[in-house]
Amino acid sequence: MAKTIAEINEKIKKGQAVVVTAEEIIEIVEKKGLEQAAKEVDVVTAGTFGPMCSSGAYFNFGHSKPKIKAGGGKAYLNNVPAYAGWAAVDLYLGATALPEDDPCNKIRPGEFAYGGGHVIEDLVAGKDIRLQVETYGTDCYPRKHLDTWINIKDLNEAVLFNPRNAYQNYNVAVNLSNKTIYTYLGVLKPNLGNANYCSAGQLSPLLNDPFLKTIGIGTRIWLGGGIGYVVWQGTQFNPQAPRTEKGVPKRPAQTLAVIGDLKKMSPQWVKGVSLVGYGVSLCVGIGVPIPILNEEIAKYVSVKDEEIWCPVIDYSESYPQGKPEVLGEVNYAQLKSGEIEIKGKKVPTSSLSSYNKARLIAEELKQKIKKGEFLLTEKVADLPGVESGATFKPLKERPVKEEK
């Protein structure tokens, strides 16, 4: 029997909704079967907590007296440049931004001790942040310099806006070369010394709704410890990725663009991270409620680690050179066992995404829904599906020839 989101919300309001995590539903479906599970369970909560480089936040810091127009000038938060190509006092700070005097990788591997992700975490933690603006004066905005402490509580708006999060599946990175390499998937030891992955697997939101039947524009989510919404498909969105029989993508596939009030978030779930030799990023906690509207959805959320496959890719050559070679496919049960086999060699595994914290997020969202503190939303519009033809294209480079 099919349910509607409105019916599920009625149950949530009465404190009668049956809510379980994407881990717990696996056993329920195994024990009771799909039909019974779909009948009994109203909502399944999924979660993920990993580095999401395509993250950032925008702010309106209020007008100074006399007024200043940061737009068109330069702005820095704790010495980290923020994007000031907007109006007078609006700024966007990206997670990977670095101070202009950061040595980066001049001496490899660079440390990347502090950047945009850390500024965002410090703001969320309520720490004072130094704001510096250098710009030109106008008749209506005469001031050219500003150097002041700001605090999130005094900002007019502080909004987390991430163009690409919650990747549906991801590569496993290995290193076939004979020297250590430093990547966004961590430190990779030479000659297949280790294998790093980055997904919560069976708990990951988009792996629990592989065709985005319930997740779409307007879906309310748990974001960074506060409330957020799905606003668009994320960048590099690719529903065309090859899929298993059950529809689960076997390659990095769909993504989400998400937004939420930074003021309501927690530094525990919005955390700046340093990837040695690579740069700065931001770990963002995301929890997504999936309404169990019918058996089909119950089937999707019962997906388990053994059924989710991902590609093993050499990050010393194939990845940087954009070559399509895949060394093999492994599943998340294998990855989580601590060891996988590649080219006949046993290789220890590590995760960059925290499964342990993903469980906490799924549990926290579950408790919120059970207590009636979090209601589900109908999506306003679908995200592009397989039939849309949307895909993730490489750059078609057309080199510019210098005129002599």
Added chain:
Amino acid sequence: MVSRKIVLTFPKEKIDKPIVYRLIRDFGLIFNILKASITPDQEGHMVLELTGENSEVEKGIKYLKDQGVSVEPLAKDIRVNWEECTQCGACVSICPTGALYIKDRKTMEVAFDPEKCIACELCIKPCPPRAIEVHF
């Protein structure tokens, strides 16, 4: 026979004195230098694994202390700041001794066993939230 890992801190006036070799000569101890940093006019640090008869190891450590060398068990050396740790597990395949490990494969909880740590510091920078700290 016992084996103990210790962190030695040499005051700067002792750096030019031969001290550690007497652990072999006077106490018959085997030592393996796991790490050493000695800079002229500054404190020196050394991480040693001492192996020998228990009573001789104790005597050797007393001798070091009598020479003004501070001796701490290695367990104090590397610490995980669990408030900062995101429990991702990036460290576990980097740690050469299994001191950083996954405690429970169901919850994927990361744990640290100081007994196994050799303070090589390979984990320090690969930790994304930089939650692993070196204390002397």
